[in-house]
Amino acid sequence: MLRLLKQYYPIRNAVFVIGEAFVIFFSVLIAYWFIIDSNILGGWLYCKIFLISFIVQACLYYNNLYNFKVIDGFTELSIRLFQAVGFAAIILAVIYFFFPGAIIGKGVSGISIALILIFITSWRLCYTLVLERGLFNQQIIILGSGELANNIKIEIETTKDCGYTVKMIFKEDADTDRLNATKITISRSGYDGLCEIAKDLNIDKIVVALKEKRGVFPVKELLNCRVAGIDVLEGNSFYEMLTGKLIVEQINPGWLIFSKGFKKSFIMRAFKRCTDFFLSLSMLIMFSPLIILTSILIKMDSEGPILFSQERMGQNGIPYDVYKFRSMFTDAEKNGPVWATTDDNRVTRVGKYIRKWRIDEIPQLWNVMIGEMSFVGPRPEREHFVKELEAIIPYYSQRFNVKPGLTGWAQVSYGYGATVDEAIEKLNYDLFYIKNMSIPMDLTVIFRTVKTVLFGEGAR
Numbered sequence: 001m002l003r004l005l006k007q008y009y010p011i012r013n014a015v016f017v018i019g020e021a022f023v024i025f026f027s028v029l030i031a032y033w034f035i036i037d038s039n040i041l042g043g044w045l046y047c048k049i050f051l052i053s054f055i056v057q058a059c060l061y062y063n064n065l066y067n068f069k070v071i072d073g074f075t076e077l078s079i080r081l082f083q084a085v086g087f088a089a090i091i092l093a094v095i096y097f098f099f100p101g102a103i104i105g106k107g108v109s110g111i112s113i114a115l116i117l118i119f120i121t122s123w124r125l126c127y128t129l130v131l132e133r134g135l136f137n138q139q140i141i142i143l144g145s146g147e148l149a150n151n152i153k154i155e156i157e158t159t160k161d162c163g164y165t166v167k168m169i170f171k172e173d174a175d176t177d178r179l180n181a182t183k184i185t186i187s188r189s190g191y192d193g194l195c196e197i198a199k200d201l202n203i204d205k206i207v208v209a210l211k212e213k214r215g216v217f218p219v220k221e222l223l224n225c226r227v228a229g230i231d232v233l234e235g236n237s238f239y240e241m242l243t244g245k246l247i248v249e250q251i252n253p254g255w256l257i258f259s260k261g262f263k264k265s266f267i268m269r270a271f272k273r274c275t276d277f278f279l280s281l282s283m284l285i286m287f288s289p290l291i292i293l294t295s296i297l298i299k300m301d302s303e304g305p306i307l308f309s310q311e312r313m314g315q316n317g318i319p320y321d322v323y324k325f326r327s328m329f330t331d332a333e334k335n336g337p338v339w340a341t342t343d344d345n346r347v348t349r350v351g352k353y354i355r356k357w358r359i360d361e362i363p364q365l366w367n368v369m370i371g372e373m374s375f376v377g378p379r380p381e382r383e384h385f386v387k388e389l390e391a392i393i394p395y396y397s398q399r400f401n402v403k404p405g406l407t408g409w410a411q412v413s414y415g416y417g418a419t420v421d422e423a424i425e426k427l428n429y430d431l432f433y434i435k436n437m438s439i440p441m442d443l444t445v446i447f448r449t450v451k452t453v454l455f456g457e458g459a460r
Contacts, residue, residue, distance in 0.1 A: 194225065
């Protein structure tokens with residue numbers, strides 16, 4: 001397993017992504033040899049091929065071709081693959097228009113596209129067979145039959161490329177309806193012979209997801225397993241590594257206190273603040289034509305101010321005014337604060353589009369520049385909703401330990417939340433971010449935000 005941004009990924013997945021990069025590179029190289037000359041090689045040629053490979057693979061990523069929950073069949077793969085390669089061709093055409101020297105050779109592009117489609121499809125079909133047969137998966141045993149154990153089981157079963165196979169579940173009691181197992185062996189209650197069973201099944205990890213540990217925790221059996229070289233992991237920690245989120249309804253204060261993370265060094269905070277300031281200032285200047293155009297359209301579309309300000313809860317619960325382009329009618333909250341919904345009739349005609357493409361968020365760059373917000377952090381909420389959610393959701397107030405963000409791990413991983421259940425799910429991601437906050441993670445969030453904005457995902 002490879003550890004990246006506090007999550008673990010199978011080495012097999014890394015081999016797949018790197019291997020696909022080589023597939024694209026050699027597809028273009030073969031096309032060049034076929035059309036131009038197989039004897040002409042050099043650093044400049046490799047740079048041109050690398051440019052093509054990078055853009056094609058970036059388009060594959062941004063079209064969700066590395067999300068196997070989305071790519072669930074050959075038809076979906078084919079459609080998205082043609083779309084991605086088409087987008088890549090358009091981007092390369094623009095680059096070649098402005099930089100003709102980057103053109104690899106006349107006639108090479110057409111053959112390259114054909115070879116890329118053929119080889120990527122073949123590569124992915126082979127990888128799909130590997131996933132379906134569970135080759136190179138780590139075998140695990142789950143101890144427990146409660147909600148946490150069920151969540152882990154479901155996540156593994158629904159994520160084909162997670163790298164794990166559940167071989168056995170040791171139930172806590174007679175209540176196994178929650179597990180709803182089909183292909184998994186459900187053992188009898190009790191943990192006698194756990195180590196021997198684990199050795200016989202070639203188990204790599206044992207995940208302890210017990211609802212109740214007092215008086216029933218199998219200390220001796222788990223100690224034998226650990227000494228025998230089998231990893232023993234606490235259920236919430238394993239779920240965090242597996243999914244990139246916590247489960248606030250399952251974790252206890254002791255787990256948060258003793259778990260690793262929550263480090264915010266001075267260097268990281270200083271770097272984050274400097275980046276926020278210079279990036280927000282640059283974007284305000286760069287987007288100034290779009291700001292002017294949006295202002296004109298809002299004024300022409302409906303009566304009311306161009307901008308609206310609204311009080312939000314900032315770091316340490318300190319209130320501040322957030323600024324946005326007005327996307328709703330001026331009397332949108334005449335009956336009090338309410339969450340936005342899908343196809344909300346309070347949204348104006350222009351508002352529908354600026355919300356979809358996140359243009360309404362651009363004025364918040366001012367909040368980022370003056371230090372009230374950061375580029376990456378939990379979504380800022382209004383005091384009305386904060387008080388309501390704090391009374392219902394455990395640890396909700398902990399999200400105010402960092403500055404609210406223009407974008408965030410929860411926004412790119414889950415989307416918009418307009419119910420208590422959705423707020424709980426977003427908090428699961430927010431706490432994961434706060435616990436594992438780092439510059440590389442912020443960069444990852446920003447890259448994923450670009451995809452969210454380009455495809456208009458999650459807006460309401």
